[in-house]
Amino acid sequence: MVxxxxxxxxxxxxxxxxGSVGLLTRRNPLVMFMCVELMLNAVNLTFVSLGADLxxxxxxxxxxxxxxxxxAEVVVGxxxxxxxxxxxxxxxADDLSVLGG
Amino acid sequence: MDAAVFIVSAVVVxxxxxxxxxxxxxxxxxxxxxxxLFGVAVLFVLQDATFLAAVQVIVYAGAVVILFxxxxxxxxxxxxxxxxxxxxxxxxxxxxxxxxxxxxxxxTVLLVGVDGPTGARGxxxxxxxxxxxxxxxxxxLFTDHVFAVELTALLLTVAVVGAVVLARRxxxxxxxxxxxxxxxxxxxxxxxxxxxxEATATGDDPAAEADDEGEAG
Numbered sequence: 662m663v664x665x666x667x668x669x670x671x672x673x674x675x676x677x678x679x680g681s682v683g684l685l686t687r688r689n690p691l692v693m694f695m696c697v698e699l700m701l702n703a704v705n706l707t708f709v710s711l712g713a714d715l716x717x718x719x720x721x722x723x724x725x726x727x728x729x730x731x732x733a734e735v736v737v738g739x740x741x742x743x744x745x746x747x748x749x750x751x752x753x754a755d756d757l758s759v760l761g762g
Numbered sequence: 763m764d765a766a767v768f769i770v771s772a773v774v775v776x777x778x779x780x781x782x783x784x785x786x787x788x789x790x791x792x793x794x795x796x797x798x799l800f801g802v803a804v805l806f807v808l809q810d811a812t813f814l815a816a817v818q819v820i821v822y823a824g825a826v827v828i829l830f831x832x833x834x835x836x837x838x839x840x841x842x843x844x845x846x847x848x849x850x851x852x853x854x855x856x857x858x859x860x861x862x863x864x865x866x867x868x869x870t871v872l873l874v875g876v877d878g879p880t881g882a883r884g885x886x887x888x889x890x891x892x893x894x895x896x897x898x899x900x901x902x903l904f905t906d907h908v909f910a911v912e913l914t915a916l917l918l919t920v921a922v923v924g925a926v927v928l929a930r931r932x933x934x935x936x937x938x939x940x941x942x943x944x945x946x947x948x949x950x951x952x953x954x955x956x957x958x959x960e961a962t963a964t965g966d967d968p969a970a971e972a973d974d975e976g977e978a979g
Contacts, residue, residue, distance in 0.1 A: 662765035674868035678861045683783040685857035713809040718887035729914040733921035740928035746837045
């Protein structure tokens, strides 16, 4: 049995969908962040798979930059969560409706 | 052999993702996330992306998840979340429908719509084997994409500064939350206004004080 690129892409699609469902259903902001990480990993998997399929290093280069941006995003997002949680312990995503008008 | 490794790591990845989705305790969700990240790293190795596999383990499993765990422990939000209650009616079912349709769309495009990836093969930089993967990646990063690498350095600096500014503890008395600020500002602006406004403003005060107490505790 030969592992083709389609296998990886289907796995990444399933992983991405699971991450999006988690992002839509969970209410703890930290767990929502973890679901965003799941989706980012699914996209990274597609980058590497298509790069391997085309014999091009561009996919892995993109993953490198996605990793950097994800790390920066996590740092800033967790700082925001810390700032919110310090004001309102136990706040969920539903409580943060100040900007909602 | 490849198929066996793929199937095992796919199972690891998907069970980890499912664990993140259904874990009631955020610490458990973080540990399930580590499981998924390791599975993805194995899939990277399987595709000869050895450098990215190492970075995946070091940066994601080593740094990002540890940061998550630090925040969970620091804030003491490691108590279980009650997944039984559904604050917005129909949220779960709508989310399931959205996720299923997204998956269906992706699978349709992948399996039916397109016949493999398009584009020139090895147009930008040829992909080497697993042995010289790191060397080729480094050469491409620091020659063709050196400006983007500089920009990531800038981005990381901005992120660090932003995180420090956001998470630093404010000196002096704590400022009230924006909602309370709006209410008290309206009260002070309308200090000379009608008595009903005064009553509303004073009516808001106990809530604000209770909020302050909660912050102090």
